[in-house]
Amino acid sequence: MKAITFHGTGDVRVESVADPAIMEATDAVVRITTSAVCGSDLHPYHGRGAAPGGPPLVESGSVMGHEFMGVVEEVGAGVSRVKKGDRIIAPFSISCGSCEWCRMRLPTQCTTTGRAVFGGRFGKQYPGGQAEWIRVPFADHMCEKVPAGMTDEQVFFLGDILSTGYFCAENAGIRPGNTVALFGAGPVGLLALQSAQLFGPSRVYVVDRVDYRLKLAEEMGGTPVDLDKVEPVAELRRLTGGRGPDAVLECVGHEVPFGQAIQAVRPGGTVSSVGVYVENSIGFPVREAFFKDLTLKMGICNARNFILPLMPLIQTGKLQPTRIITHTLPLSDGPKGYAIFDKKEDRAIKVMLKP
Ligand code: NAD
Ligand code: ZN
DSSP, X not given: OEEEEEOSTTOEEEEEOOOOOOOSTTOEEEEEEEEEOOHHHHHHHTTOOSSTTSOOSSOTTOBOOSOEEEEEEEEOTTOOSSOTTOEEEXXXXXXXXXXXXXXXXXXXXXXXXXXXXXXXXXXXXXXOSSBSEEEESSHHHHOEEOOTTOOHHHHHGGGTHHHHHHHHHXXXXXXXXXXXXXXXXXXXXXXXXXXXXXXXXXXXXXXXSOHHHHHHHHHTTOEEEETTTSOHHHHHHHHTTTSOOSEEEEOSOSHHHHHHHHHHSOTTOEEEEOSOOOSSOOOOOHHHHHHTTOEEEEOOOOGGXXXXXXXXXXXXXXXXXXXXEEEEEEGGGHHHHHHHHHHTOTTOSEEEEEO
């Protein structure tokens, strides 16, 4: 089959790789109908690693991608909930559903898979979803059937970035009338913005520097703050009468906005961070965090838990994840998809790939 493979900084290729097959009785093989490029795919693409000079985040030659959905083509003898022909969506992290952490509803901490992510190099290695086919382990637990009448694009983001955006907003503890600031108007940030609005804030200030992303944030009801025109911490204070936003959402995954989120939030406020920090450690304005009595919540999203609860919010139009899609390319144009998403060319926000 054809797949997007990783070969080092800025180098992803369309290559022929082995077709997936059932390896365990609990597996399914899924024919992928829609895939996408995620901001998390950009970390290895940028050459980021856990330690400076250390190994890249993805093994050279491995199949990239953890956002996918499709149709079940084959199931192992131990699979009973899903069957051939079912349209399914699966979360980006791979979990068994039965270990101690899965039973605590923390599937990203699954000890059976070693916290594996499709296409990642942590834990057990599972090829990714920027491909024509994929092996989905623990299929009964991992796969959720797609309700008839919903398009791929409506459902797709439940597997990762809509769930992540919602998780970010929910963790921020937003109360009706609160002021909220959000760093990063990429796909995750824009879906965090939609999610934050469900909690009734008076304003959501959206900080980024990419004009067309700020424009979409504004169309979605956010108030843009261009960090190339103003210093965001001072500006957020000014916009909130000197006090700072009640909650700050961090959807970038870098030291600078993380520190600025802590500096911007009001005393006793909450910082909710979902940007991925690939490095082992970063600088942290710990003194300010301490003296502010702030609450900090962060983490990898247990997207599995959000797929079913968020589905009706999409069906009723309260969440409109398809609004972030700017490009739908054939899988064979995957390298171009990475390049325009990374460089923010052609007004790219979310790039979908069709095998
Ligand atoms: P993206 O790279 O398109 O979005 C990042 C946005 O942040 C861009 O629009 C960029 O212009 C903006 N930005 C850069 N520096 C900034 C700064 N200093 N202040 C404000 N904005 C700044 O990627 P994305 O797909 O939206 O993903 C965002 C982050 O979420 C990534 O780190 C990704 O790895 C992470 N992520 C986390 C989870 C999770 O489970 N926690 C899941 C999916 C993605
Ligand atoms: Zn992702």
